[in-house]
Ligand SMILES: [Zn+2]
């Protein structure tokens with residue numbers, strides 16, 4: 084499977100070099116192709132999830148000794164702990180379930196960045212010559228900015244969103260939605276986020292806005308995990324918080340589904356910024372390339388970048404050949420080494 088992806092990548096590269104600027108119709112066809120691939124991957128993942136769901140739940144039930152529906156039972160415990168109060172669930176609950184997983188996950192990468200240990204993991208760095216070791220002052224400043232954003236801006240924004248969610252009729256109930264509905268909503272959230280993030284992010288690259296707002300995030304041309312939320316407050320609200328919160332608003336989703344989605348979105352942006360292309364994790368190459376070159380890869384899924392042709396430089400680069408989920412222990416930089424002349428590609 085991996086060799087197949089590699090073969091495809093190798094085949095694609097020369098064709099792109101011959102046609103560096105596809106016509107608009109080509110782009111449209113490529114976009115549909117991209118959407119089709121995305122739907123295929125999401126659909127396959129969906130089927131695997133559904134197939135594994137019952138046995139997974141059964142094992143978890145055995146392990147925890149829970150009776151009845153495992154997830155429903157867990158949710159009822161949370162629900163009763165906060166006495167079913169909608170405000171507490173929406174505000175305190177959302178802050179807790181987003182902040183704790185974010186820092187637990189980010190700190191694993193930050194530990195490697197700060198200590199350079201364990202050394203055998205450094206071979207997976209996307210830009211090996213950068214942040215080795217990371218500058219302690221910049222490092223501390225980044226962490227403090229993220230904490231500032233998460234407290235001073237995220238919390239009031241979540242309070243505002245609570246009122247909008249209530250107005251929309253978001254579900255704060257004791258009954259969880261079905262598993263199939265949760266999966267369907269996650270697909271919708273992904274598409275809504277792609278739309279929201281691509282256009283807000285691309286707008287922030289307008290010269291009139293860039294130097295005042297988005298430049299801060301791009302101070303890091305080789306990002307580390309915590310840079311995912313290292314941003315100007317306007318960007319933090321507009322690009323980091325609004326696009327993921329929009330999906331649950333449109334769908335009027337159950338608050339527990341929103342929590343699951345927020346955690347997935349936060350962990351995924353952490354990986355996109357982490358600066359390491361580790362086995363079995365999603366590839367960070369696309370967004371890493373955005374930090375390196377500024378002009379490509381504004382979206383999350385790559386669908387709108389394909390449609391707008393804002394991935395042409397990326398698709399002709401070494402990073403694109405390396406852009407797949409690594410399924411072996413051999414780093415992508417060894418499988419697709421830098422060409423001797425163009426080291427930065
Ligand atoms: Zn970024």
Ligand SMILES: [Zn+2]
Nearest residue numbers: 284288297373
């Ligand atoms: Zn940007």
